[in-house]
Amino acid sequence: MNWWQNLQRGPQPLPPPRIYHREQWAGVLQGAEPGVEWRAEWTVVWWVEGSQGSHPAPASIAAVAIRDRAAPLARAEGVSIDMMQHVLAAELGHLKPITVGSPVWVGAENVHVELTEYSAALLLQRRERVAELAEIAHLRENVLSDLPHAVLWWLRRSGYNVEDALQKEAVFKQLIRIVSAEQTAQPWALRLAEALGEAMPGLEPQNRWDVFDQIQRLMKGYGHEGAADELARHLA
Template identity: 30%
Template sequence: MSGRPWPDFRPGPLGALGAWWRRRRESAVVDQYTYVPVQTTHQHPFETPLPSAVYGLDFQAKFVVCWRMDLTTGARHHAPRSAAINDLVQRAKAITERAMLVHHAPIRYQLGDELAAERQVEGTHVWARAENVELTVDESDLDMARKHIELHQATTVRQAEREAERAEIRYLRDEVLTDLSTATIWWLYRNGYQVEQAVQLSEHLARLVRIASDRGDRHWADALVTSFESALPRLSEDHRQDLRVHLAKALGVYGGSSVAGEFADRVGLGGDRHVNHVNPALPHQNGATPLP
């Protein structure tokens, strides 16, 4: 007799056979009352314009929307066709809104590859994909897209030329024509070290130095901007504009809106649009108070 508190009992062959038979019947009953929904696929032809990288110039897309509903997900949507169409349109827009119309040929195949993948619409029981994807472009829009590219290229070239011109002017003003000796050495280097001719031109060079350094009649805002730009000669034109904006904001904090407004008007920032309007009664974090 075993020392365990329960009897040492094992079912015999007939008991094991009966247990197997009961499990088999229970499984059959469960299968009998388990509902497996039938998967059905729906289709809907759809056409829509899709935005390009240039506002107002659109691709024209046509495809067949295919969707099915998976009731086992637990989620529901009352307009499955709308959910499927909206999902495919959003997936398509994510591709076309970064593309130019002149690239419509490769974009068509990229779009067909993306929309052919069946994906579940987020938060719903709908799975959507597209077939027979076509992408076309109106010929007049295509001509406008080409003109837009040409204008953009011309603008880029003009901006580069102007930036090179500004850089040359700053170089002559802030580094060459600062004193007579620097101007003379610069002239010698540019003209084959003709010393005698440089001596003859020394009076003219001295006059140029005086003209370049004569900035006493300039507005204080121009002098302030020039000082910062001289310290940062490699700034791009966009960064130079940002520098003016930051200076206007700093003047608005420490000098008041009138000083900042005068600065903004002088350097072409469009009035007090970039000025911080600070309440003079409020102390600043660094303990400074704005000037009256």
């Protein structure tokens, strides 16, 4: 339609303005690791294209839709608190229809996310445990594997005090013998842990402890509370 036809038609009515609705939402999102949760809150922003009467509860639909968009993002691995804040704010800030062709559009403003106190403490505990396991593995596999490695390790730590290292030769030999000795009377929990390690070579310490956690849950699920506690005691 050209400008002359537009002029003949006269002024046309403007489309109705969009009416944006805003409601606060707060809740918990599951993180990437078991037991880790994010405490999240934001302002749900939504508007309905066309007649609002076609949806009996558009506010509820909008709240559920924006949470569904946030859930897979919260489960991303290796994301810091600050980065999670930016990821959620960037993704949820876009107004999008809740489904293809839906008249309900939804987004979020004022996004704020943080780890719950329990989750922050749990992650710190797991990081400390992973570091401890890595140190133990290093001592067993590299340092106390034989006398030369043990002596060189101690020289490095003692500022290359040769006399001190020579005086501890007998101690190193005894430690190497203890570490490398075959333990014939190991508890079943330790034998299970070793068997899992052999079955899954190269498994990272964090993933290994996640496997142990799942085994404990299975034991409890089948009513073997005592066995689950025994496993936890020997792996602590």
